[in-house]
Amino acid sequence: MRKIISLLILTVASHFCYAQFSTVQFSPATFTGEDAVTFTIDLTGTSLAGETEVYIWAFANSGLNDPQYPSKDGYTNTDWGNSPATAKLTSLGGNKWSYTLTGTDLFNPLTLGQLKYFQFLIKTKTGSKQTSDSPKYPFAPVVYVPAVYRLFPSRMNQDDAITVYFYQNLSTDITESRMAPVSMTIKLYNASGVQFGSNITLPVRSLGNKLYSASFIPAVSVAIPAGTTLGSFTYAVNGSYFDVNGATINVTGPENTKTFDVLHF
Amino acid sequence: MKKTFKYFIALGLCGALLYSCKPDNDFTAGQPQNRMAQLAGAWKLQSVSQIDLIAKSNNFSDPSRPEVDLTTQDITAVAPFTDMTITFAEDATNAPTTFSVIYGNAPKIFKLSAGTWKVDNLTAPGSIKLINGVDTTTTLIGAVNNLSLGMMTLQLKKYQGVKAVTQYNYNFKKN
Numbered sequence: 001m002r003k004i005i006s007l008l009i010l011t012v013a014s015h016f017c018y019a020q021f022s023t024v025q026f027s028p029a030t031f032t033g034e035d036a037v038t039f040t041i042d043l044t045g046t047s048l049a050g051e052t053e054v055y056i057w058a059f060a061n062s063g064l065n066d067p068q069y070p071s072k073d074g075y076t077n078t079d080w081g082n083s084p085a086t087a088k089l090t091s092l093g094g095n096k097w098s099y100t101l102t103g104t105d106l107f108n109p110l111t112l113g114q115l116k117y118f119q120f121l122i123k124t125k126t127g128s129k130q131t132s133d134s135p136k137y138p139f140a141p142v143v144y145v146p147a148v149y150r151l152f153p154s155r156m157n158q159d160d161a162i163t164v165y166f167y168q169n170l171s172t173d174i175t176e177s178r179m180a181p182v183s184m185t186i187k188l189y190n191a192s193g194v195q196f197g198s199n200i201t202l203p204v205r206s207l208g209n210k211l212y213s214a215s216f217i218p219a220v221s222v223a224i225p226a227g228t229t230l231g232s233f234t235y236a237v238n239g240s241y242f243d244v245n246g247a248t249i250n251v252t253g254p255e256n257t258k259t260f261d262v263l264h265f
Numbered sequence: 266m267k268k269t270f271k272y273f274i275a276l277g278l279c280g281a282l283l284y285s286c287k288p289d290n291d292f293t294a295g296q297p298q299n300r301m302a303q304l305a306g307a308w309k310l311q312s313v314s315q316i317d318l319i320a321k322s323n324n325f326s327d328p329s330r331p332e333v334d335l336t337t338q339d340i341t342a343v344a345p346f347t348d349m350t351i352t353f354a355e356d357a358t359n360a361p362t363t364f365s366v367i368y369g370n371a372p373k374i375f376k377l378s379a380g381t382w383k384v385d386n387l388t389a390p391g392s393i394k395l396i397n398g399v400d401t402t403t404t405l406i407g408a409v410n411n412l413s414l415g416m417m418t419l420q421l422k423k424y425q426g427v428k429a430v431t432q433y434n435y436n437f438k439k440n
Contacts, residue, residue, distance in 0.1 A: 152317060153316075155431060209330070216343070220344050261425055263425055
């Protein structure tokens with residue numbers, strides 16, 4: 001019982017640790033280590049609410065222990081008790097702040113291919129108050145990294161033709177790896193995270209050797225009123241397999257999310 | 266005697282060959298192509314390809330699946346693209362005047378359906394601007410030499426900030 005309570009406390013604590021980062025938004029949503037990216041964060045409800053100056057403490061590849069991706073502190077992490085001006089966030093009013101960084105610059109001398117993800121915390125100049133560590137924010141790879149799902153193209157918005165590739169041979173999920181894929185379910189979401197339109201079901205195409213794909217254009221699949229910008233979409237593979245009695249079971253694999261990028265002609 | 270005769274013939278042939286290699290001194294380049302005249306008319310969309318410029322610039326490849334192209338794919342079948350026809354009208358001097366697009370069920374790839382059009386260079390057009398009021402869509406003309414064969418490729422690039430990330434190639438055939 002004590003173990004269960006401890007686990008429960010840990011789970012709740014970790015939720016609150018990351019809760020303050022639920023307001024973090026990146027622009028662009030997808031970025032490589034050489035792209036300048038701006039994030040915004042709302043510190044309302046944290047110990048840093050009401051502060052007139054806040055500073056970033058950033059670190060890359062922390063905990064990876066992989067020589068290909070060495071850990072590195074941001075160059076702004078000079079002195080915990082006296083953060084430099086280069087680490088200062090820009091106030092957006094209220095408790096909202098923004099900061100712009102470029103991975104290869106902030107984590108110099110790490111190169112583009114050495115940046116896997118980064119994390120940060122927000123602190124006062126003297127370090128008297130701070131947030132917890134942020135979740136890991138990935139840098140988009142600049143080399144092809146095999147994964148269970150691949151989206152084409154890598155940057156997309158609601159007007160693009162989007163192809164979801166499903167590499168079933170790379171899956172370690174029991175449902176996903178066992179099923180005979182039949183279709184893919186797409187759900188579109190508006191900028192507020194509310195589902196937009198009905199689910200879209202696409203047939204999957206077998207490309208051989210357990211590789212499947214499905215393509216769609218959001219703006220063709222559903223009618224999007226002029227001036228409406230969608231925020232994201234989710235995708236999941238549907239299929240079937242046989243149970244121990246030989247009966248067919250319809251199953252759906254894990255749902256994955258992709259945030260639309262801000263693109264223009 | 267027979268050998269001497271053979272050498273004589275060989276020498277004669279070499280001489281004839283060398284004589285035939287004379288420069289003809291004709292330096293004319295032929296008539297220039299009238300690209301504007303070639304652009305005029307109705308063009309029907311035949312195929313569409315999509316290029317991930319990030320994957321392309323980083324030479325993405327999958328050694329375990331060399332048959333899968335990670336940079337370019339044909340998306341003609343993703344939507345009824347081939348419903349689309351674009352018509353370029355010109356005046357008597359082959360200067361651009363108006364354009365019109367019949368999309369049918371195809372996605373509105375150029376956003377505009379009618380208006381005026383311009384090229385960057387009337388002698389050697391490299392890009393086309395489709396204009397309607399304050400809205401402008403700029404496309405690049407790919408493979409200009411194919412215009413004389415009744416084929417036209419219009420390219421549209423999408424940007425993330427200032428970085429080109431995706432390119433669409435729309436391949437048309439003259440109606």
